Amino acid sequence: GKRAFVAGVADDQGFGWAISKALTQAGAEVILGTWVPALNIFETSLRRGKFDESRVLSDGSLMEFAKVYAMDAVYDSPEDVPESVKTNKRYAANSEFTVSEVAAKVKEDFGSIDIVVHSLANGPEVAKPLLETSRGGYLAAVSASTYSFVSMVQRFAPIMNEGGSFISLTYLAGERVVPGYGGGMSSAKAALESDTKVLAWEAGRKHNVRVNTISAGPLGSRAAKAIGF
Numbered sequence: 001g002k003r004a005f006v007a008g009v010a011d012d013q014g015f016g017w018a019i020s021k022a023l024t025q026a027g028a029e030v031i032l033g034t035w036v037p038a039l040n041i042f043e044t045s046l047r048r049g050k051f052d053e054s055r056v057l058s059d060g061s062l063m064e065f066a067k068v069y070a071m072d073a074v075y076d077s078p079e080d081v082p083e084s085v086k087t088n089k090r091y092a093a094n095s096e097f098t099v100s101e102v103a104a105k106v107k108e109d110f111g112s113i114d115i116v117v118h119s120l121a122n123g124p125e126v127a128k129p130l131l132e133t134s135r136g137g138y139l140a141a142v143s144a145s146t147y148s149f150v151s152m153v154q155r156f157a158p159i160m161n162e163g164g165s166f167i168s169l170t171y172l173a174g175e176r177v178v179p180g181y182g183g184g185m186s187s188a189k190a191a192l193e194s195d196t197k198v199l200a201w202e203a204g205r206k207h208n209v210r211v212n213t214i215s216a217g218p219l220g221s222r223a224a225k226a227i228g229f
């Protein structure tokens, strides 16, 4: 069976969960990377059976995750984490949540990986039109939603098996005007689509892996509801 690392699962409502389930159903072992501030509630809900109905596989058994790592994809290495974040109540209980540290832990715990799914995005000013978006909001959207994928390909490609596959999720608003998808999120998706081509070329040659992005239709995930989609 294949081994997959899925980043961006913190409940059973989003694409990351559905992809994890499809991969499990197809016989893959699934490891999660869950955003640090959402980790505690996710693990508690999982333990208490809140997601049990959504965990049911076609043979009646429940989907299990091989491991859940704390992750914050806006940080590449420990020196990038500001003191204010390190000491934040929701971060203090966790360590080694930067992209390079998570990749190192996955290597240590599992050796190698076949599939990496990037199912995460964040745009603090997504509710604002681009015309009203601040530089900080725009850069934060691109950092969390796009560079996070570049960073993951950099750190995970070396631990991927030959022919391994990276996949991320994009949205139509990167190609066409979709009013309401603001805060630089349209820019982040346009960059993600371009980066996918360049990363496929570069990582394909260097590591013999594939890099793709899927333009998903609208889904009432937590992220989408937050912007009233």
Ligand code: NAD
Residues within 6 Å of the ligand: 007, 008, 009, 010, 011, 013, 014, 015, 016, 034, 035, 036, 038, 071, 072, 073, 074, 118, 119, 120, 121, 122, 144, 169, 170, 171, 172, 215, 216, 217, 218, 219, 220, 221, 222, 223, 224, 229
């Ligand atoms: P979701 O809320 O289920 O998933 C987004 C996840 O990103 C959350 O679990 C959140 O905790 C995580 N996250 C945010 N910032 C993070 C960070 N810094 N580090 C690590 N994790 C972080 O919502 P979703 O809609 O399933 O989103 C998954 C992907 O699908 C995103 O890339 C999104 O842009 C894309 N997408 C969504 C839609 C839609 O209509 N919902 C359409 C097309 C594409």
